[in-house]
Amino acid sequence: MVKSKKFLSALLSVCMCSTLLLSSCGGNSPGSSDTAQGKDGVSGKVTYLTLNQEDRDYVTKLTPDFNQKFPDVKIEVVTAPYDQFDQKLQTMIAGNTPPDVTSHFGQAGFMEYYNKGMLLDLTPMMEADKYDPVAVGIPKEIADIYKIEDKYYGLPLNTYVSVLAYNQDLFDRANIPYPTADYEDKSWTWDKMLEYAKKLTVNSDNMEAATYGLEWFWAEPDMRPLYFGAKVYSDDTWTNGGNPSEVYFNSPEVINVYQKLSDLVFKDRVSPTDSIVQGLGGQSGESFTSGKIAMKPAGAWILSGTNELPFKVGIAAIPNAGNDKIRDVLYVDPLFILKGSKNPRAAYEWIKFNLEPEIQEKMIDLSGGNPPSNMKAFEKYCSFFPNIDPKDLKMVYDGGIKYGTESYNHLVNNYSQIWTIVKNETDPCLLTGKSTAADVAPAVQEKVTKLLKDMNSK
Amino acid sequence: MKLNENGRQRLNLYIFLSPWIIGLLVFTLYPIISSLFYSFTDYNIIDAPRFIGIRNYTDLMNDDLFFKSIKVTLYYTCLSVPIQLILSLALALLLNQKVPFMGFFRTSLYLPSMVSGVVMSLLWLWIFNSDFGLLNYLLSLAGIKGPMWLMDESWAIPALILMSLWLTGSGMVVFLAALQGVPVSLQEAAVLDGAGKWQQLRVITLPMISPIILFQLIMGIIDSFQTFTQAVVMTRNGGPHYATYFYVFNLYTNAFKNYKIGYASALGWLLLVTVMLLTYLIFKLSDKYVYYEGGQN
Numbered sequence: 001m002v003k004s005k006k007f008l009s010a011l012l013s014v015c016m017c018s019t020l021l022l023s024s025c026g027g028n029s030p031g032s033s034d035t036a037q038g039k040d041g042v043s044g045k046v047t048y049l050t051l052n053q054e055d056r057d058y059v060t061k062l063t064p065d066f067n068q069k070f071p072d073v074k075i076e077v078v079t080a081p082y083d084q085f086d087q088k089l090q091t092m093i094a095g096n097t098p099p100d101v102t103s104h105f106g107q108a109g110f111m112e113y114y115n116k117g118m119l120l121d122l123t124p125m126m127e128a129d130k131y132d133p134v135a136v137g138i139p140k141e142i143a144d145i146y147k148i149e150d151k152y153y154g155l156p157l158n159t160y161v162s163v164l165a166y167n168q169d170l171f172d173r174a175n176i177p178y179p180t181a182d183y184e185d186k187s188w189t190w191d192k193m194l195e196y197a198k199k200l201t202v203n204s205d206n207m208e209a210a211t212y213g214l215e216w217f218w219a220e221p222d223m224r225p226l227y228f229g230a231k232v233y234s235d236d237t238w239t240n241g242g243n244p245s246e247v248y249f250n251s252p253e254v255i256n257v258y259q260k261l262s263d264l265v266f267k268d269r270v271s272p273t274d275s276i277v278q279g280l281g282g283q284s285g286e287s288f289t290s291g292k293i294a295m296k297p298a299g300a301w302i303l304s305g306t307n308e309l310p311f312k313v314g315i316a317a318i319p320n321a322g323n324d325k326i327r328d329v330l331y332v333d334p335l336f337i338l339k340g341s342k343n344p345r346a347a348y349e350w351i352k353f354n355l356e357p358e359i360q361e362k363m364i365d366l367s368g369g370n371p372p373s374n375m376k377a378f379e380k381y382c383s384f385f386p387n388i389d390p391k392d393l394k395m396v397y398d399g400g401i402k403y404g405t406e407s408y409n410h411l412v413n414n415y416s417q418i419w420t421i422v423k424n425e426t427d428p429c430l431l432t433g434k435s436t437a438a439d440v441a442p443a444v445q446e447k448v449t450k451l452l453k454d455m456n457s458k
Numbered sequence: 459m460k461l462n463e464n465g466r467q468r469l470n471l472y473i474f475l476s477p478w479i480i481g482l483l484v485f486t487l488y489p490i491i492s493s494l495f496y497s498f499t500d501y502n503i504i505d506a507p508r509f510i511g512i513r514n515y516t517d518l519m520n521d522d523l524f525f526k527s528i529k530v531t532l533y534y535t536c537l538s539v540p541i542q543l544i545l546s547l548a549l550a551l552l553l554n555q556k557v558p559f560m561g562f563f564r565t566s567l568y569l570p571s572m573v574s575g576v577v578m579s580l581l582w583l584w585i586f587n588s589d590f591g592l593l594n595y596l597l598s599l600a601g602i603k604g605p606m607w608l609m610d611e612s613w614a615i616p617a618l619i620l621m622s623l624w625l626t627g628s629g630m631v632v633f634l635a636a637l638q639g640v641p642v643s644l645q646e647a648a649v650l651d652g653a654g655k656w657q658q659l660r661v662i663t664l665p666m667i668s669p670i671i672l673f674q675l676i677m678g679i680i681d682s683f684q685t686f687t688q689a690v691v692m693t694r695n696g697g698p699h700y701a702t703y704f705y706v707f708n709l710y711t712n713a714f715k716n717y718k719i720g721y722a723s724a725l726g727w728l729l730l731v732t733v734m735l736l737t738y739l740i741f742k743l744s745d746k747y748v749y750y751e752g753g754q755n
Contacts, residue, residue, distance in 0.1 A: 087714045090503050116504045279590035416715040427698040
């Protein structure tokens with residue numbers, strides 16, 4: 001038994017010090033970018049930071065091919081789990097050993113990196129090399145996403161469009177025609193989809209019998225109004241480096257959208273609650289695989305694994321909901337070189353190598369279906385999913401790129417802080433249905449405006 | 459230079475202590491001092507730290523999330539610490555009896571404490587699922603419609619407190635050790651004087667283990683002030699509607715998601731000072747209630 005008060009005090013003081021360790025992070029800013037080039041100009045080590053997932057760490061299998069072209073370059077692949085990716089990148093930078101090449105594989109997006117001055121301008125190397133991503137096979141609208149003031153800061157590795165995945169078995173059972181994959185089909189609208197969803201929904205306390213016509217938790221909460229033609233950020237956001245001067249969360253259009261999405265779950269009951277989605281997702285985390293969701297819009301990564309599902313899967317266009325220009329969210333992962341790179345020339349060659357058509361085709365196989373950015377490899381991608389009609393996939397991709405816009409988390413500066421407010425303030429409306437959109441909108445507007453004002457004043 | 463016996467012994471002492479001393483200096487003291495320095499700077503890891511005086515501390519006063527995180531953390535602490543303390547003491551008193559299979563009971567109750575925080579959080583995430591979870595299923599058998607637990611801002615913290623009771627085993631083991639150190643002679647003397655079970659507990663057992671109760675109380679407060687895993691794993695970023703936006707989660711978000719290392723360091727130092735003051739206060743107040751067998755010094 002503890003008999004002395006001094007002993008107890010000493011023990012407690014040691015315990016309290018551990019509190020500080022979370023916030024401490026030693027190190028300096030990255031050092032100068034001294035090069036390690038050999039006589040040919042391309043040699044040395046390139047560190048590539050990626051995720052420790054099968055669909056990302058496949059690159060280790062590509063390095064022998066790269067070394068056939070560049071035998072003097074050593075590619076070192078460093079991996080981190082998704083939820084620790086940003087910390088890993090930060091600690092590598094703080095430790096003065098930043099990776100040469102990476103992407104926004106974590107929660108922070110391209111614009112966050114760009115605004116912090118972390119990214120190297122690739123344009124001089126591309127000009128010296130006469131490298132044109134469009135000539136290589138990358139669509140211009142995709143290649144230009146990460147081009148700012150005529151300077152390339154990233155070249156796209158994977159282009160995910162959003163697709164509307166649907167369970168063909170549930171459609172067959174309800175005797176409803178399959179939705180179209182054609183974005184130009186004017187009859188495929190939000191109302192039509194909702195009509196289908198109501199017919200496909202079986203509300204029952206018996207979870208075995210219940211099915212849901214539509215799961216619509218698609219895109220980040222601040223991005224959802226855009227699909228319906230309502231904007232939340234001022235137009236200057238897209239030209240000034242992702243810094244909105246104004247937000248419109250309190251506009252009637254935005255309120256109407258949030259209410260509509262809340263009603264899907266709590267009034268129309270065609271969409272499952274978040275808790276049911278979690279339950280249906282099980283260990284994989286993907287609720288669509290349960291076979292109880294008839295339609296679900298999501299990034300094209302939802303196609304991975306559809307080959308093994310016990311039901312037939314189709315993909316359709318995201319229907320028209322009033323915005324004639326934008327109906328799709330793109331998730332384009334660029335490869336970029338960090339400013340602290342000690343070997344930018346070799347890093348640049350590694351990026352170019354990853355975008356070659358043959359390598360993009362290999363990537364599709366090795367990653368289990370990552371979509372290419374190079375359209376010369378697109379045929380291979382379309383044929384990768386035996387259960388999905390290649391013609392539908394082609395149409396959905398063409399339409400997705402034509403009507404798509406990049407996800408806001410990649411384009412808005414200080415996104416994490418804005419997201420925290422928008423997510424939490426809209427929870428009572430979108431997550432629990434306890435408040436209306438009109439109730440929550442003023443607080444979102446006020447708090448995001450205050451945050452932007454604080455950030456701009458600094 | 460040749461060392462005498464005393465010198466050799468002293469050298470050996472420092473050689474054996476050196477791994478710990480180096481570890482303390484490099485991995486504990488240096489980060490702590492660094493964080494104090496960073497708390498007076500604007501530092502985003504990419505650019506060199508820029509000295510801004512006490513602005514990080516003054517900015518805290520205008521930060522809604524800072525106050526929300528304090529409120530959430532205090533709410534959790536005020537409920538979870540006393541409940542855990544009472545429950546672990548009650549369990550220890552029960553398991554201090556001489557009954558068959560006591561080893562089995564003690565092991566079973568301690569076992570959950572050996573499960574890692576993340577695994578425990580994932581397990582309870584399923585238990586709390588309002589549509590598929592075990593808890594609401596059991597409530598439904600009694601005709602009660604269970605709440606949405608972690609999805610409901612009113613129920614999220616009570617749910618986490620309920621989950622924290624799973625860990626009473628670790629506190630129970632400490633109390634059990636303390637109870638076994640209570641001199642039997644005192645108990646016997648009390649019995650001879652006609653003291654009942656309740657009186658024995660009140661006037662002998664509790665005073666004798668009072669330093670341990672104090673220790674557990676302070677450790678419980680420190681632990682609950684540092685609640686973090688649940689907000690990341692179970693409620694996905696402090697929701698719903700900030701209901702689980704704990705102080706340390708706010709600190710972590712600022713450091714590793716918002717790239718505000720200086721601001722996060724200020725949060726860390728404020729927490730340290732608060733916990734130190736609170737501990738000092740509890741120590742001062744405890745003078746009247748805690749009995750030290752070896753005296754105050």
